[in-house]
Amino acid sequence: MTISSPDAGEPPYDIFICYAWDDSKQLADELHQALTEVGLNVFQDEPSMDDWDEMAPEIRAALLSSRTLLPLVSPGFPRSPHCRQEVHLALDCAFRLGRTDRVMAVTSGVRPDDIRPSELSRYRTPRQGRSARELAVGIAERVRALAAEDDRTFGDAPLPSSPDWFPEHLPGGRHFHGRHAELWEIHEGLRAMDKARNMGHPVVSVSGVGGQGKTALCAQYARLFALDHSGGVFLVRLSGSDRRVRASPDAVRAQFTEGLRAIGLKLELTADELGSDRLPGALRTRLKNLAQPYLWIVDDIPSGFDAELLPELCAPTGNGRTLLTTRGRFTKGVSAEIVLGGLDPHDGLSLLTGHRPPAARAETRAARLLTELLHGHPLGLTLAAGLTTQDDFEGYAELYRQLATPDPEDDLLELVQYLRAELPAGYARPFAATMLRSFRGLTDAGRDVLSAVGVLAAEPVPLTLLDEIIAGSGAPGGPARVADGLAHAVRHGLAELTESTDLTELTDGPDDTPDSRACAVHPLVARATRVLNPPPTRRKLRDAAVVALTQALSATRHSFTHRAVARSLPHVRAVTGLLAGTDQWSIGADERYLLDEAGRAYEQLGDGEASLRLYAPLAEACEEAPECDEYTRLVVRLHLASAHFRYGQFSAARSLQEDVVPRMRALLGPAARETLTAQDNLANTLGALGQHEASRLLHTEVYRALRDGTGPTDADTLRVLGNLVIAVGRCGDTDATRRRMRLTAVRYARGAHVLWRRAAKAKGPKSWEALGALDIMNTLGKNLLALGKKDEARDAFRTVWEGRRAVLGEHHPDTLDAWENTIIAEEGLS
Incomplete structure (x- = not known):
């Protein structure tokens, strides 16, 4: 027929x-x-x-x-x-x-x-x-x-629609092959509530060894079955793929909460809702109000995590469907478990020969043997496929011989020993041989890119950061060379571009969103790269990364350019030795300064928890370092207190501040700027704890000292004046005294705003002085609203919202707080 x-x-x-x-x-x-x-x-x-x-x-x-x-x-x-x-x-x-x-x-x-x-x-x-x-x-x-x-x-049939991702999409898909049955098994498992025999919450677990494509399978499901989750895809990444990552409940919960907060920021939750005590409830309300099914992906759960605690990680509302990935096994608490093995031989062959189809049947047989040698391992086959694109490729039969019987001069022992703990028996040696040939087959620029990524965290890496690290390590730099090296690594299957990245735009992309151009490397490839690079090479690249990150974060001291470096922040913990699965670097003066800058940046971005996670180990390192002086220890403790304050832990903040203030006074004197700053921070904490009169008196003392010492228009003087206005507006124990104090606060705020505006005019629209003018306007609006002057309050809040949106961005907690105040004032008017 x-x-x-x-x-x-x-x-x-x-x-x-x-x-x-x-x-x-x-x-x-x-x-x-x-x-x-x-x-x-x-x-x-x-x-x-x-x-x-x-x-x-x-x-x-x-x-x-x-x-x-x-x-x-x-x-x-x-x-x-x-x-x-x-x-x-x-x-x-x-x-x-x-x-x-x-x-x-x-x-x-x-x-x-x-x-x-x-x-x-x-x-x-x-x-x-x-x-x-x-x-x-x-x-x-x-x-x-x-x-x-x-x-x-x-x-x-229409083409699959692209789902909305929160906070960002999963990279991958370029090398995805096969897994047809598994995609439908996920679809079936997540329909558990639709079946009469199973009315439980649908939870599907995808497990398998590293490189089997667990994350890629979830991303492919999310894309192909977008109609299943019209409410969007919500992603929390736990980075548990490394065997050294702690699986303790507290460690997992901390990282899970950080992931929830990233989702909350994308959903534009208010600053109050993003607080640790209110965040879970606020997310539940927002997700329930979607009134549509959504997909909840928790990626890379540590293999030793207690299955009894899985409900804590699952979708928080009934309209959510949960998809988990792990290297372990969860037989309890899931409606279906999908254990990934190697690819089907046909799909594995298709992946291997995708770049260069076999020229003859003998070559096809050799390619099939090579697929079997690599056990159908998707990542291994992707790397082997990359080897077929090299100029010296001599055919599948020769490639099979090279990988099956590697040259004795190729020292695979260390890499094989490392991979045996990552991969099943029989996988490590052929994968190591493939990885070694792939790495050596890169151009110098490609190896530089992959090696630089290897000292960072398993997160997307901004290409601007890559360029600065490579140039700082002494290798030839420049965006064009980074683009060339990255393109070579991508062709070899060693790296992937994020969906928003186009290498052709690297040298002429928009200046205000450099972090939108990024690449990602599989964690197993990144860890293998660290093994292949000798310690001096890793040290040189790590040192260059410390310098590059420090310079980028230090620039945010002069103006609010935090969005330009936000995607670089996760890598700070890796280059300072605080991230499990990376090299354990000692914390010296340079690392302490970087951690301090990163903690400050996180705090000013509104991410108090991330700030706290940096400052806590930094303070511990300072206490243990004999070369660390008393001044540095006190400054770090003061910043740790600020992180506790931002995270809503006011009692912990007060305890630290009450320890720092007398020590700072004894070290520097009562009139030193650092001493007065510590006192002002303590006054803020007293106010947060409800001790408003004590807060007002301490703010007044600090303001007068700064006004008489540095002048009434100094930035620190104006900042303390703003805090004083807040404290004054909160004082009073009767209706009459509260009204009188609020009228006083309004008068102070109007005067302070004039001074801030003058300072901002000289420094520019994105300066800290411009933000200070908006902060005092926000305080003015709150007092006007409390006095019943709702029309004036509305205008003040709208001015604050528009100004913060231009400087901080739409999703910053302070911007969202101003928008919420605007709505409250407008509803009061209506």
Whole structure:
């Protein structure tokens, strides 16, 4: 029977018959004849290709021109790569057309529980000894009923829509191959609440060793099945892939809370809602109000995490569906567990030969042997595929020989020993050989890029940071060289670009969003790169990273340019030795300064918890370092207190400040700026604890000292004056005294605003003085609102909101706080 698709103008096929030649050819022929006799237009796929060939274009065209697929599911059906491809394509299109009953399986000799993907069992027709003519009558009735309701073909399916990601999308997808059944198993598992037999919260766990594509599978599911989660995709990354990462509940909870906060920022929660005590409840309310299903991905849970605590990590509301990834196993608390092994041989071969198809059957056999050597490991096959793009590639047979029997001069021992703890038995040596050849096959620029990424955290790396690190290490730098090296690493499968990155825009991209251009490297590749690089090389790159990060963060002292460096902040912990799974560097003066700058930046970005996570170990390191002087210890403790304050831990902040103030006074004197700053911080904390009169008196003392010492228009004097205005507006124990104090606060605020405006005019619209003017305007608005002057308060809050949005960005907690105040004032007016 000749393979052909309908000519233009001809009707589409009613049915596409899909079957395994070995055990269903006779039934396929009989059904084709019977279905044709009852008036249907039928296409029968005649397998005439090797199992390792891709789907022929004419077969694909015929399938897309069909209304339904009729898979003849037999014992040999799952072994046919062509059948799996046709079923996946049809199911994917049917899903996007809104009716998966377009795929109607006829089963013979298989149990329902053994059918994969399980979606095929939903609309199956067991043969049960019936003749082809009997089967054809029932099938024709269903096909005609479907066509009467919806006569579209598979090719009419819309392209998958892109889901909304919070806080950001998962990178990957470029090298994704196969896993068709697993994608539908996730879909089935996450429909647990739709089944009468299982009304529990749907939770699916995807497990497997490093490099098996757990994260990529979740990202692919999120993209292909976007209709399943119209409310969006919410992602929390726990970085538990390294065996040295702590799985203690407290450590996991801390990182989980940090992930929740990132989601809250993207959802534009207010500053109060982002506080640690209110964040879970605020998120639950916002997610429940979506009134749509959403996907909740928790990626990379440490393998030793207690399964009894899994509910703490799951979607917080009933309209959420949870998808977990881990190297461990969760047999409790999940509605389905998917354990990933190697890729199917056909899919593995397709991944390996994607860049360079084999030129002859002997080469195909060698490529199949190479797929088996790498155990179908997706990351290993991706790296091996990259090797086929090199100029010295001599064919798959030679590549197999090189990887199966590596040159004795290639010192693989250290890398193999490391990978044995990361990969199953038998995987480590071929993967190590592949990784070594991939790394050595890079250009100098490519190795520089990969090596620089290796000393950083397993997070997207801004390309501007890469450029600065490479140049700082003494290697030739420049955006063009970084772009070339990164492009080479991407072609070799060693790196990926984030979705917002285009290498052609590297040298001429927008100046205000440099962090939007970034790359990502698989954690296993990054850790292997660290093993391949000798300690002096890693040290040189790490030192350059410390300098680059410090310079970028120090620049935020002069103006609010934090958004330009926000994506670099996660790497601070890696280069200071505070991140598990990276080199354990000692904390010296340079590292302490960087941590101090990063903590300040996190605090000013509104991320009090991240600030606290940096300052706590920094303070501990300062106490233990004999070369650290008393002044540095006190400044760090003062910053740690500020982090506690920002995070809402006022008692902890007060305890530290009450320790620092007398020590600072004894060291520097009562009139020193640092001493007065410590006292002013303590006054803020007293106010937060409700001791408003004590706060006002201490603020007044500090303000007078600064005014008389540095002058009334000094920035620190004006900052303390703003704090004093806040304290004055909160004082009073009766209605009359409270009103009098608020009127006084309004008068102070108007005067302070004039002084701030003058200072801001000289320093620029994005200066700290400009932010100070907005802060005092915000205080003015709050006092006006408390006095019942709602129209004036509304105008003040709107001015603050517009100004902060221009400087801090729309999602900064202070901007959101100003917007909330504006709404409150406007609602009061209405």
